[in-house]
Amino acid sequence: MNKNLLHNIALTLIPDVGPVMAKLLISYCGSAESVFNTSKKELARIPNVGSKTIERIYTHQKAFKKAEEQIKYLEKHNCNATIFHSESYPQRLKHFDSSPLVLYYRGQLDLNHPRTVAIIGTRKPTEQGKVICENIIQGLQRYNVQIISGLAFGIDTCAHQVSVKLGVETIGVMGHGLDRMYPASNKNLAGQMVKKGGLLTEFPTGTNPDRENFPMRNRIIASMSDVIIVVESKKRGGSIITAEFANTYNKDVFAIPGRINDEVSEGCNRLIKQHKAHLLETADDVGYIMRWEEFDKEKVIQKSLFVDYTSDEQKIIDILKKSKQITIDELNGILKVPSSELASLLLNLEFKGAIRSLPGKKFILL
Numbered sequence: 001m002n003k004n005l006l007h008n009i010a011l012t013l014i015p016d017v018g019p020v021m022a023k024l025l026i027s028y029c030g031s032a033e034s035v036f037n038t039s040k041k042e043l044a045r046i047p048n049v050g051s052k053t054i055e056r057i058y059t060h061q062k063a064f065k066k067a068e069e070q071i072k073y074l075e076k077h078n079c080n081a082t083i084f085h086s087e088s089y090p091q092r093l094k095h096f097d098s099s100p101l102v103l104y105y106r107g108q109l110d111l112n113h114p115r116t117v118a119i120i121g122t123r124k125p126t127e128q129g130k131v132i133c134e135n136i137i138q139g140l141q142r143y144n145v146q147i148i149s150g151l152a153f154g155i156d157t158c159a160h161q162v163s164v165k166l167g168v169e170t171i172g173v174m175g176h177g178l179d180r181m182y183p184a185s186n187k188n189l190a191g192q193m194v195k196k197g198g199l200l201t202e203f204p205t206g207t208n209p210d211r212e213n214f215p216m217r218n219r220i221i222a223s224m225s226d227v228i229i230v231v232e233s234k235k236r237g238g239s240i241i242t243a244e245f246a247n248t249y250n251k252d253v254f255a256i257p258g259r260i261n262d263e264v265s266e267g268c269n270r271l272i273k274q275h276k277a278h279l280l281e282t283a284d285d286v287g288y289i290m291r292w293e294e295f296d297k298e299k300v301i302q303k304s305l306f307v308d309y310t311s312d313e314q315k316i317i318d319i320l321k322k323s324k325q326i327t328i329d330e331l332n333g334i335l336k337v338p339s340s341e342l343a344s345l346l347l348n349l350e351f352k353g354a355i356r357s358l359p360g361k362k363f364i365l366l
Helices: 003-012 019-029 032-037 040-044 051-058 061-076 127-143 155-166 184-193 213-224 238-248 263-273 283-290 292-296 311-322 328-335 339-351
Strands: 080-083 102-108 116-120 146-149 170-173 197-201 227-230 252-255 355-358 362-365
Touching (some): 003 019, 003 032, 003 080, 003 102, 019 032, 040 051, 146 213, 155 184, 184 197, 213 238, 227 238, 227 263, 227 283, 238 263, 252 283, 283 339, 311 328, 311 339, 311 362, 339 355
Parallel strands (some): 146 170
Antiparallel strands (some): 102 197
16 A cells, blocks of 8 residues: 555545644644654644644554555545645646645546646526537637546536547546545446546545535636636536636636626626726637747748847746746746746747747656
8 A cells, every 4th residue: 555645645635734733744744644743742833733733643543544554445436546646637727825635536547638628607508608608618629628627517518528529638537535426427428438537526425516625626726727718607616616717727727608687607707807807709819819830830940149038038048047948837836927928928938049948748847
């Protein structure tokens, strides 16, 4: 049994030890295993670690028993887990304090796909909304994207179904454990998704789809996506929560506009009106804003002896001087600018012959 994984899972199962606290403990103690071997006196010196938390860490037998059960389930059902400090962990998630210490998943999915697009919306879409959803995914195919959604009723289900039909990799982020499916009607769809894509959750087996889990699920959707597209939404709901998370995370949000009297379009129209989302008509709008079109074209760059850089371009160059190579997600976490703006800066630096892009959205200084 993987000892490192066991200790990390056990740490997440200690009552009141959330993602922030878990990573704080590991940063001070050195590893999840060390947390359980550190004296109470030493633990008490860690900021914000109270006596109740320390006592719970020292009475951890139940957490380890449950952790062992989790690993046995993963092994038996061909599932996997990735921990925060591993290379397979989603790089886009690492920059956020609330990123889970452990993620569980099933399927053939790339947790660090070069381009990720979340498609979300109402649980009761119109037929027009479903058609729009399909047209968007068809248009995004040429950009080689991964589609992320929440496997809920409505637009989420539509996004996954269309992706499966078109052979586009798709991930369903769930608000419960891998041992159950909500809604149950999506069980067959989930089975198809794991062939190219899969299911992802931060919740261990035995976790029910409780209401409070879904805002937590929504933050992962927003974090893991370069682009968030809201197809149809009322003025309140999970899609709006996800869009708000995305704006906080400096992600690019797009929304499909609708008639002003349509309840199902109120949320989208408001996002556009409040400048929290780009107006989206076709998938080409995404390619244009994200500069994917230009990134995908092979261009001959004539290097210049004397090149003027903007202050933002110089920041990227200074960062690259300290690193042999860096991913766009790591740059996004350092600079905290919208993905589309960062893409534009990187493209300009390529044109100027200052940097070169490598597979896996990595960049090096020339």
